[in-house]
Amino acid sequence: MKNSALYKGSLNTIIMKLLEEKGRMYGYEITQKVKAITLGELTITEGALYPALHKLEAEGLLxxxxxxxxxxxxxxxxxxxxxxxxxxxxxxxxxxxxRNMQSIVNPKLSY
Amino acid sequence: MKNSALYKGSLNTIIMKLLEEKGRMYGYEITQKVKAITLGELTITEGALYPALHKLEAEGLLxxxxxxxxxxxxxxxxxxxxxxxxxxxxxxxxxxxxRNMQSIVNPKLSY
DNA sequence: CAAATATACCTAAGTTTCTTATACATAAAA
DNA sequence: TTTTATGTATAAGAAACTTAGGTATATTTG
Structure with missing residues (x-):
């Protein structure tokens, strides 16, 4: 059962959105929150999370x-x-x- | 104006979906089709497209x-x-x- | 008519973003 | 007492891009 599609590039946005909502969170908490929200379907690995957090901090966003x-x-x-x-x-x-993906994948729905 | 979010991993699915619909297409046609569908917002670069097509062919999918x-x-x-x-x-x-991204980004809508 | 743009393919080098594996440490549960 | 949960971190490698070239023909534009 592969990691069920965490499309590259989305992790930063996930982190930032959760922080926007919750105010402040720590790394482990973020992994658990994502797992809970997606009913276990999406797992953030530590090897992805911590470097991402450090980079966002280095960029002055966190x-x-x-x-x-x-x-x-x-x-x-x-x-x-x-x-x-x-x-x-x-x-x-x-x-x-x-929106773009839905236009492509489900063209009948996008008028 | 950055390339407006082609999340990595989605390109193969885009190609395959378009081919499923149209029957057959050539590379350049795919780039134009995607541009048209997304109203110019999403541009498939050739440096991404051609290697992707070759790989899908090598895998026996195309x-x-x-x-x-x-x-x-x-x-x-x-x-x-x-x-x-x-x-x-x-x-x-x-x-x-x-669905997962919408659960995260727009938690109020996902019951 | 010349130059630019559109059509049509391709690859190589470098970057970003992930996975996998490993490491360290404490607390709780089996 | 050993495993699982909590909590952080990094290093090596893979995957999927971007950027920047290259080749060639057809059409449009100034």
Whole structure:
């Protein structure tokens, strides 16, 4: 049962959208949230997630707050102001992609 | 104006879906068709298209017929039997991806 | 008529984004 | 006590693109 289609390029948008909603989240929490929302169909691997978070932080779209909970480390991420603006763009792009794909895949529905 | 979101992994499915509909198409025709359907928003680059066609052919999902039209070469591609079956799977996967993305991006709509 | 654009194919180098595998560490459950 | 869950991280490799070329003919435009 292959990883059921996480199309490349969508991960960043997923992260940013969840952070926009929730305010702040830590990495592991994001993986669990995605799994829950998609009823187990979509699994974010750690090898994809952590580099993505670090890159978004490096780009100034996320900022991090480190906390210790239950003697274990957590890195909470939240959107910066720049990140908030960029989230709007990326969501618009994703929605455009979805519209385009539906025009191709289901041409009868797109008038 | 960046290339407006061709999420990686979707190109093969686009090609296969168009061939399923049209019966057979040649490369250049595919690029024009996609541009037309998406009102210019989605452009398939040749550097992506031709390697993708060759790979699908190598995998036995497409077969090719070469023709000369107006003194110019055309390579018409069509789905093999195996390609037809696989198209069903890929479309299902793409639709699942779209459902999952909508669950994430627009949680209020997904009951 | 010359130059640009459209049609039609192709590949190579580099980048991005993932998967897979591994590593470290603590807490809880079997 | 061993496995599973929680929590982070990186390195090597694969896959799928972009960018930038190359070749050639037909048509349109200035």
């Amino acid at each position: 900022e991090v707050e480190v906390e210790k909970v239950d003697n274990r480390l957590r890195k909470y991420y939240k959107l910066t102001e720049k990140g908030n603006k960029e989230t709007v763009n990326r969501l618009a792009e994703l929605e455009e992609f979805i | 077969e090719v017929e070469v023709e000369k039209v107006d003194n110019r070469l055309r390579k018409y591609y069509k789905l093999t039997e195996k390609g037809n079956k696989e198209t069903v799977n890929r479309l299902a996967e793409l639709e699942e991806f779209i």
